[in-house]
Structures are given as structure tokens and as C-alpha cells.
Amino acid sequence: MKNSTISFIGAGNMATSLIKGLLKEGYLAKNIWATNNNLAQLNKLKRLNINLSADNRCAVKMADIVILAVKPQVLKSVVTEIADLIRENKPLVISIAVGINLKSLQNYLSNETAALIRCMPNTPALLACGATGLFANRYCSSAQKNAAELIFRSVGIVVCLAEEEQIDIVAALSGSGPAYFFLLMEVLQLAGIELGLSKENAALLTLQTALGAARMANESKQSIQQLKQNVTSPGGTTERALEILDNAHFPDLIKQAIKGAKERAEELAKCF
Structure with a gap:
């Protein structure tokens, strides 16, 4: 794996996080490429000493693994540009573009037997504590699947999925999940302030409580x-609070929200 050349097509925040994670795990900078048509964005990566280029084809020619880290609306044009090289060199292709399924990717590549993996990371990957859902098609070898898992484990945990359709559930649960927790934290802070705490104290208590609860849930048996x-x-006080939330159908609202997010992910897939 560490002798493989990895080319990131797109050099935004998620790609940068993955590159940093790989380097931290001991991956050689000389084996990593990143491309972007925004030179200012590329220049931000100079300090990582990886290979940089504005030419996607140049990076793909070198690659054993190609990671498509561009926005969904430009993925088709990007993939079409490099499709012949993918067909010729047969690298593993990993997509982190939201809403674009593997069938669409196969069509863009004009290749029904390409080794393709679809991943759904979330924003905590920026701090190397992310959660990624991963689905590999039947043309991926065990070594290629393992390589993909290692790449995304460099920024958090990885869950391997049995069916591609489960990616939409991952998008709704962990992909959008940080926003649900941020909303709850925002409301907790506001409640503390409205009841008389200073903004600083309400924020400190909320953040530490969230961190503590997450750690207990993660570490406790x-x-x-x-x-x-x-x-x-x-x-007690907690029982009263939970009764109010239950009477307001809070658990059902959360389930409805996640179901709605999943349905929206399915709708987006039909746009490409």
C-alpha cells in the first residue's frame, strides 16, 4: 500500500485532511499527487511536499489509486477528461462526491468493469476523528478494498457497507450528523443564557458536556x-426534562429528520 501512488483529483478541505492523515501514518509524500485548477488552493499544499499539478491527466497517469474529491456538479466533466487513462491503466477509483452513484460513475468512465469505491466521510475527518461509510463494487480486489480502508482510517473510523444504497443512510446519519449535534449544542447554550448564565459559561458547559457524553458513550461497556x-x-431534574422532550415527540422528530435526509440523498442521486 505505501508503495502505491495516490492521486487526489481536487485539493479541497477533505482531500487535504486525507493527505495529512496519510502523511501522519508514514505514507511517503513522493507517492502522493494532488490536482486543482485553483493555483491558490494548490499553493496551500506546498508545505506538505507532495506532488502538485493543475493537470488531472498528469496525476492520473502516475496513479495506482485515484481519489475523486471534486464537487458533484463538476465530476462528470472531470471524469470524462481522464476516462481513457482509467480504462488503460486500471487504477482503483474512489469517489467522495455526494449523490453520485457507481452506475453514473461507470457511465462517465464508459467502463462497466472499473474497480470503483464510493465513500461518505464526514467533516470531523478534518480533525482526524471522522466516520466514513465505504462501499466497493465487485471488481475491487481484496487488496484494493484494504487500501481504501487504510486511507480513510487515517482520518477516523471506517464502516464497510454491504449495499451501495446504504450510503444514503450513512449520508443522513453520520454525514449530516454533526449538524444535528451542533443544533442541540446551540439550543443548550441559548437555554443556559436565557436562564441567566453568561455566554462564555453556557458555551463552556455545553461543549464540555458534549465531549464528556461522547467519550462516555465511546469508552463505556x-x-x-x-x-x-x-x-x-x-x-429528578433529568427525568422531568426527558419527559418534556418525549411528550414533544423529540425522538420521533429526530427519526423523521434522518429519514428526510436519506430521501434527499436519493433525490440528489437522480440529478446526475
């Missing part, structure tokens, strides 16, 4: 349900 129960004393 107890279930999340049990951890919740441990905080909920009969007749």
Missing part, C-alpha cells in the same frame, strides 16, 4: 440507553 438511565434519577 454500558449501552447508551443504560448511560442515559444512570443520569436519570426518579423524580
Whole structure:
């Protein structure tokens, strides 16, 4: 894997995070390429000492693994430009473009037997604590699947999916998930302020509580349900708060929101 050449087509925030993760894991800078038509964006990566180019074809010619890290609306034109090289050299192609399924990617490549992997990382990958859903088509070898997992494990955890359709669930759950937690944290802070805390104290208490709860859920051998129960004393403040949330159908609202996000992901796939 560490002798493979990896070419990132697109050098935005997610690509940059993956490159940094690979370098931190000991991957050689000389084996990494990144392209972008924005020279200012490329210049930001100079300090990483990787290979940089504004020419996608140049980077793909060298690649054992091609990571498509461009916006969905430009993916078709980008892939069409390099399709002949993909067909000739047969690298593993990994797409992190939202909403574009592997069938569409096969059509762009004019290649039904290309080794393709579709991934859905989330923004905490920018801090190397992300969560990625990964689906590989049947033309990927075990070595190629392992290579893809290693790449995304450099920025967090990886969940391998049995069906491509599950990517839409991942998009709704963990892809959009940080926004759900940010919303809850925002509301907690506002509630604290409205009840009399300073903005600074409300923010500090909210952030540390979120961090602590996440760490307990991650490290404890107890279930999340049990951890919740441990905080909920009969007749106490937590029980009152949870009753109010339950009476307002808060759990059902969350489920509806995730279902709506999944449906939107499915709708977006039909646009490409």
C-alpha cells in the first residue's frame, strides 16, 4: 500500500485532511499527487511536499489509486477528461462526491468493469476523528478494498457497507450528523443564557458536556440507553426534562429528520 501512488483529483478541505492523515501514518509524500485548477488552493499544499499539478491527466497517469474529491456538479466533466487513462491503466477509483452513484460513475468512465469505491466521510475527518461509510463494487480486489480502508482510517473510523444504497443512510446519519449535534449544542447554550448564565459559561458547559457524553458513550461497556438511565434519577431534574422532550415527540422528530435526509440523498442521486 505505501508503495502505491495516490492521486487526489481536487485539493479541497477533505482531500487535504486525507493527505495529512496519510502523511501522519508514514505514507511517503513522493507517492502522493494532488490536482486543482485553483493555483491558490494548490499553493496551500506546498508545505506538505507532495506532488502538485493543475493537470488531472498528469496525476492520473502516475496513479495506482485515484481519489475523486471534486464537487458533484463538476465530476462528470472531470471524469470524462481522464476516462481513457482509467480504462488503460486500471487504477482503483474512489469517489467522495455526494449523490453520485457507481452506475453514473461507470457511465462517465464508459467502463462497466472499473474497480470503483464510493465513500461518505464526514467533516470531523478534518480533525482526524471522522466516520466514513465505504462501499466497493465487485471488481475491487481484496487488496484494493484494504487500501481504501487504510486511507480513510487515517482520518477516523471506517464502516464497510454491504449495499451501495446504504450510503444514503450513512449520508443522513453520520454525514449530516454533526449538524444535528451542533443544533442541540446551540439550543443548550441559548437555554443556559436565557436562564441567566453568561455566554462564555453556557458555551463552556455545553461543549464540555458534549465531549464528556461522547467519550462516555465511546469508552463505556454500558449501552447508551443504560448511560442515559444512570443520569436519570426518579423524580429528578433529568427525568422531568426527558419527559418534556418525549411528550414533544423529540425522538420521533429526530427519526423523521434522518429519514428526510436519506430521501434527499436519493433525490440528489437522480440529478446526475
